[in-house]
Amino acid sequence: MGVARLSPRSRTRVAEPNTSPGISPARHSSRNPLRSVRAYVSLTKPRIIELLLVTTVPTMVVADRGIPSVWLMVATVVGGTLAAGGANAINMYVDRDIDRLMERTRNRPLVTGEIAPVRALVFAIVLEALAFIWLWGFVNLLSAVLAVSATAFYVFVYTLWLKRTSSRNIIIGGAAGAVPVLVGWAAVTNSLDWAPLVLFGVIFYWTPPHFWALAIRYRDDYRAASVPMLPAVASTRTTAVRMIGYTVVLWGLSLLFSAVGEMGLVYFVSAVVLGAVFLYYAVQVLRTQATASAMRLFSYSITYITLLFAAMVVDQVVRTGV
Structure with a gap:
């Protein structure tokens, strides 16, 4: 129940980033540095990250029964941003074939050719590695494990499995978006x-x-x-x-x-x-x-x-x- 069959079109992966109309192979080399930075930032879906972080800091305040140290809040937010950004970038990498079919997503950088798929994937993996190292080093191991586990759940359970096969996709897959509150609490108490x-x-x-x-x-x-x-x-x-x-x-x-x-x-x-x-x-x-x-x-x-x-x-x- 709640399972839909996918058409062959939705299963087809896009091998090249420059197949959209009007995108030339030279686009990667012709863009300026600022444009390149903006493209990579857009891979992380900043607006979604903002919403996730809105839940992290208040949770830390409740866990602390007051205002935690500024450094702890900054360190947790930075680590959470890196982890969420990496997860969103992997999501764009996986979904680049269907993104070109949707009006809302067809201007994403992997569809337009702003960024090559392999570079996007490397960028995402680097962000995840940095997130784990940062949180482990400056917050605690529990926060680091929770943050990266959320990414694994989002990528493998939601993006690769449920999104294209079940109408329950966002119900189950959305659990990844609830993990930041656990990260925030763990950052302060080192427990749940x-x-x-x-x-x-x-x-x-x-x-x-x-x-x-x-x-x-x-x-x-x-x-x-x-x-x-x-x-x-x-x-x-x-x-x-x-x-x-x-x-x-x-x-x-x-x-x-x-x-x-x-x-x-x-x-x-x-x-x-x-x-x-x-x-x-x-x-x-x-x-x-x-x-x-x-x-x-x-x-x-x-x-x-x-x-x-x-x-x-x-x-x-x-x-x-x-």
């Missing part, structure tokens, strides 16, 4: 506990409605690339019902964290209000089944996760008087 595991659950259940909302907008792209993202293989109604289910669980976990994480009134009230608004937007998608409603939910989902984790920081600052 129930509190970070509940936060892991928060991100895990937040990911499907967040991503499906965007996928509703780009369902034709996924169909063109034979990627069985849920909105591409199921009706908007079915997708919306599942989004509501995940949102309800998300709301419950965010409230559970108030007790497990020993949070105060600032966080609790924020979790109640933010979760209620999230559920409202999810219900609106079901009611209207319109792309506009889905995109409003997508936009709010980013605001939600940012404000929820910001509330954790404010809660700790207010309670400890730091």
